[in-house]
Amino acid sequence: MDNPPVTAEAPLSRMPGGGISRRPLHFIILADCSGGMKGEKIQALNFAIADMMPHLAAWERDQEQAQVLVRAVAFATEPRWHIPDPVPVSKIRWKPLQPVPKGLTNMGPAFAMVAEALSPGRLERRALRPALLLITDGMSTDAPGALEAGLNALMSQPAGRAALRLSLAIGRDAQSDALKDFIGDPSVPVLVADNTEDIADRLVAASLALSRMSEAGADRSALARTLLGPTGMHQAIFDRDTIV
């Protein structure tokens, strides 16, 4: 990948190789830009995402392992990369998403697009497990089989399967099996923003969950109960290694 290494050259020491850097943690936002998001919702979402970045950047500074790299997919009838190349979270200047007039909420192609980005050879071999955040205000409008095809494409990639996946429903009506299937872990709740004022709070909760639960030695179940709801969440980006 093309993010520059953070080198740490000591004055009297020469170390073999091309320098050292933290392990990349790829954070990909999948944001619903369907026609239903127009107006107050998309404004609130843009504000909330922009507000979330400093929280992630602060966490990046405070922990000891990861460099957070952000990308974003805007999806409606078709998906497109809103931030195509990984950008260090500290350098993100959020460019507002725009809703697609009469755009549908087709999630499957967005999942497939992310799957492609996570395919072997596209991530650094030393990258930590990625984090994916799906944000939507509505039910999937995918053609029959398209949602499943996209999800299968994502899960067929080792990095997609291993990813820590969270979803945020904007409005109670947006909770759906598609979001639960995306998460793929019944112990992880779908985050719900009951109204536009809630979006920022929920995204902060998501970013805290993605970060703090990924720290070595964290009591993840306790954090999940605090941050996400009553049930435990067992996945984490920095899960320490265990046996095959």
Add this chain to the structure above:
Amino acid sequence: MVINSTSMPPGPDAAMGGPGSWHISTGSARGAAHRAAGLPNQDSVAWRTVTAGGGETVAAVADGHGHSRHFRSANGSALAVAVGRRVSSRLAANLAGQGAKAGAEAAVRSTLGGLVREWRRAVAGHLAHHPYTAEEQAALDSTGDGPDVPYGSTLLLAVVCPRWLACAQIGDGDFLAVRPDGQSIVPLPGDERLDGLRTTSLCQKDAEEAFRVGVQNLDDIPLLALLLATDGFGNAQAADPWQPGVGHDLAELAAEHDHRWFEDQVPTWAERCASAEGSGDDTTIVLLLNPGATAMAARADGDLTRRRR
């Protein structure tokens, strides 16, 4: 944990490996993330040099798994390198009589069953003196894990003796063999099961079969150096792949410095890789230098310079 010895009383030759055996430089550092989480350095390293005969050098590196299932992995890795060093010393004697690569590789394979059994006995011995608490036992019962699982560890073994370099590995971590001209090879096969989250382990039931083995005939392919490292080293490297650059630079450094310089530097390299600017993970590095490394690298300096251009 660091365990080492030579077969001679301390003296100039013994300290630097002696004629025929390779110079060893080691460094092991606690990862910044482990420090922040209050976890110990779960890596271990052991080595041994023998100057008698043609000389032999044995090195073992182990990385205790960080997952909470493996809450005694620091003990497991220490036991692994102690057993590994002992078994490798026996292997070195066996390798000395091997004339063909197939025979040498079979000799390595034939030691693995005994190695795994010795590690399990060592774990049982440790457990006898430090039984699981009721809470720990309840955790094991709930997951169905056997008594070895909390001690889970990787193990990398290297034996250098006249004619042969033999390597055996279970789990993640890296070997890099460096030729005098700076070209490098990974001296054993890869394992697709190692995805950065899961690793093969001494504590798995089919551990013997999970070992990877490689043998190099040093008469055919002279080597300048051999690097063994836990995954904290490779995960800190910005370059992808990092092996060509590291191999090239090691050869260049060997042309400029003797083994004492590496003895000073390798611990610093481990510290930097383990820092928050690197992988943040426990990092252990063992560098074996051919006793003729400086001369070999100097002779190949023209090749190095051309490759640099």
